Amino acid sequence: MSLTTSDFLAAWWTIAVGTLSNASCAILGCYLLLRRMSLLGDAISHAILPGIAIAFLLTGKIASFPIFLGAMGIGVLTAFLTQLIHRGGVTEDASLGVVFTSLFAIGVIMVSAIHSVDLDPGCVLYGLIDAVPLTTQPFLGFEVPPAVGTMGSVLIVVLLFVNIFWKELKLVSFDPDLATSMGISATLVHYLLMAMVAGVTVTSFEAVGAILVVAMLIVPAATAHLLTDRLWSMMLVAVGVGFLSSLFGYIGALLLDTSVAGMMSVVAGLLFLLAVFFSPRYGVVSKVWHNLALTLRISGEDIIATIYRAEERAGGKTSGAGIGLGESLRAAGGGIVGWLAVAGFWWQGLLDCRGSLLILTPDGRRRARSLVRSHRLWELFLEENVELPLDHLHDPAERVEHFIDRHLQEELNDVLESPRKDPHGRPIPPLDSMDEA
Template sequence: MGYEAWILLTGSLVGISCGMIGCYLIVRRMVMLADAISHSVLLGIVLAFLVSQSLNSIYMLIGAAVIGLATTIFIQWLYASGVPEDASIGIVFTTLFAIGVILISLFAKDVHLDVNHALMGEIAFVPWNTIVIFGAEIPKATATLLGITVVTLLFIIGLYKELKITSFDAALALTIGLPVTFIHYLLMTMVSLTAVGSFDAVGAILVVAMFVVPGSCAYLLTDRLDAMLAISALVGVLSAVSGYYAALWWDVSISGSMAMMGGVIFLLTWIFSPRYGLISKWKKSSTPLKEQEG
């Protein structure tokens, strides 16, 4: 595969994994938690480096998963103590992210953990950092994201019914004996792993965009969860591919362009969605009530 193909594949894997996990955040009304985790995992990455003195992806994933889960727990504690949910999210993620930035400034000045890279990423450099797997040389970030995407698919397929019930009706899930709290934190762990797997390659901005935009587009296009998952993966890939070529055309940041094209796709979906789009709602509002009933 060529340089361009590796970038497109890497961006598409981010779109698929983040997009599908993001669907559950949307139906659970927890979208901003993705933003919180995507930023707070920086602290986990820094702590993993300080403890291991290595930039190995395994240590980074473990550190990010721990801090991502801790972020969820801290937010839940504050919310349970009476702090509004949005305020809880803002307090926890800004505090943890700030601690990560300070630790980078103090202990990792000469290491490739700068804040600008963490926010924007640099997917253009992905094809140059390679590893050999089964005799084939592939980009390290792409291999990591491929593994995370496979794990994400297995997670969704294996716990599809449990995730569906706990997402749409937690009370029913408790009634039939499902471990709602455990499934919730398991999902948050997957959010953390997916976020950090994408973090180094594409940065926090695109990670948040891919968690939110593909699922939001799918939410406007279907009422079925299985179709929503498939559509979100497709929108994630389309955002990555169109964003890459837009970046080439304008000579701008690839990650930023991918996030922007995701916004463009959402805008089009919001306008032209057959059932929930602006045009559809305008037609319904302008149609006489008798015709709608007929």
């Protein structure tokens, strides 16, 4: 199937409108997520129905600006009533559910009573993003869909709002009590944010529909939150997720012949799943890998510490002093973890084989000496400060020794006044300038 120039233009304008709408929702969604109010967009999308009906009753026609004002007013009212009920002792999620379901029910009754108005539920849910390229108007010599100008203006307003109230929004989102103590009205900032959310939600309805608006107020921000901990980078990532959702959502809808807005939401959800599994810090795979690496490090360090103690028992002789593979695996806890620990430390040049024995390399001996030093310093610290009996010192020291770095060793050494022996009378190894923590 060959694509014409008009097909490319239609795709371009559809993706552009989706991106503009997604970006506006994603930026505000970051603040909603940080304030644990992500579902407020869903609530507003349901609750604005009576605002639309009231605007029609007052004006007698469906015009964009009265509809916008009516819906935005009800959106702010939703936030106000939610906070009011919450202050009365009801949990915030319950108060939100009560308010938006009640307002939505009132809106359904009002719309049902107005027989002269035709409100298509499909348009509200799915939007008319597929039809964006069908209506254009001249602008600087180009034929541009009106939705591009509308959503572009909304994005500019959102960016100006965030830029002007950057400090206030940041403080209120992370610590409203601190903001109040600094003279910033957390309540005013809250309602300004709710007004912006309501405005973006309403203006996006006609172009992209409620499904995409609700998804983009939640999913891009949640995805970005898994990838970064800084607010400004979180917004950039969220906008990037919105763009990718728009681009690949349109392509997917074209290939599967389905709803464009729905497919954009699906792509956003898939990007979120990728972040859940592969986020460098919070991803499931990353956590599994980190835990495995930590387990192997601890097991390997148990092996080299065991070999170092064997050298001590041999009178400090390093040549020929070592332990067998079976003993090393027992020191590492056995199983496949032990084998992987031995292989990993051999690969790092900390272990070597001499006949049937595992021995320490010079680098391995320095690291093992540091471990044993940490262990015995901590035993002495526990005895002097926690007053544990001698037979209770080894196990906690064996766990903590893997997390005592060079700096903490020096602090312990100073606090304990440079001890030479541990509570069991064993020598505390010195740490020279070449030793590693």
